[in-house]
Amino acid sequence: MGTAASYSRSVKYLSRCAGRPPRVYYSWIGWIGVTLSLLTLIVAVFPARAFAQVELTWSPSMVKGPSGAPVTIIEFSDYQ
Amino acid sequence: MVQRSLAKLFEEYEGRIRLVFKDRPLSMHTLARPAHEAARCAGASGKYWPYHDRLFAEQPKFRRSDLLAYATELGLDPDAFARCLDERRFAADVERDIEQAQALGINSTPTFLINGRPVIGATSIEEFRAAIDKALQERR
Numbered sequence: 001m002g003t004a005a006s007y008s009r010s011v012k013y014l015s016r017c018a019g020r021p022p023r024v025y026y027s028w029i030g031w032i033g034v035t036l037s038l039l040t041l042i043v044a045v046f047p048a049r050a051f052a053q054v055e056l057t058w059s060p061s062m063v064k065g066p067s068g069a070p071v072t073i074i075e076f077s078d079y080q
Numbered sequence: 081m082v083q084r085s086l087a088k089l090f091e092e093y094e095g096r097i098r099l100v101f102k103d104r105p106l107s108m109h110t111l112a113r114p115a116h117e118a119a120r121c122a123g124a125s126g127k128y129w130p131y132h133d134r135l136f137a138e139q140p141k142f143r144r145s146d147l148l149a150y151a152t153e154l155g156l157d158p159d160a161f162a163r164c165l166d167e168r169r170f171a172a173d174v175e176r177d178i179e180q181a182q183a184l185g186i187n188s189t190p191t192f193l194i195n196g197r198p199v200i201g202a203t204s205i206e207e208f209r210a211a212i213d214k215a216l217q218e219r220r
Contacts, residue, residue, distance in 0.1 A: 059123060061128040065099055071194065073192055
């Protein structure tokens, strides 16, 4: 466990009993929410970025169909 | 199966689709890489697609002798083809395709990009049609 400062967003409340160090209670629901939000963000953003940023080149002999065709299908495949 | 679907779609959408083949031999398939290099050797003599179709029809018979036999049967010069294969003339080109696939996060085959939109796995012809129709609509 970290200090109250390092988990500042999830601290529900502090109890201050005489003679004892302050107790810190953490809201796990809050952490689950943050984790889910991050996962959603990764799933939404990562594939779009991955498929958008690579420049593809190909050999003319490995192309079939007219160069002006409105649809290009690029097949990544393994003969075996 | 997928290759048959693609051939049928190519007839159905004649003039409206273009197919680009990219090499993505998986490392666990030890005979795949020479086969991909052999197809490019055939391509250098103008026989890429017949050789490509032959490889898919004969998989996984990709020993050196098999690759040479397919070339001979397609009318390619056997000596020139053997030299191309043994010199690994197109190894760097195959490697470049693999690097591009990895950069895109493509680690399974087949994977298709239909106007840039990924379609992963051995898709049915109906799914292909739907993806192509959608791409055509977006171009209008």
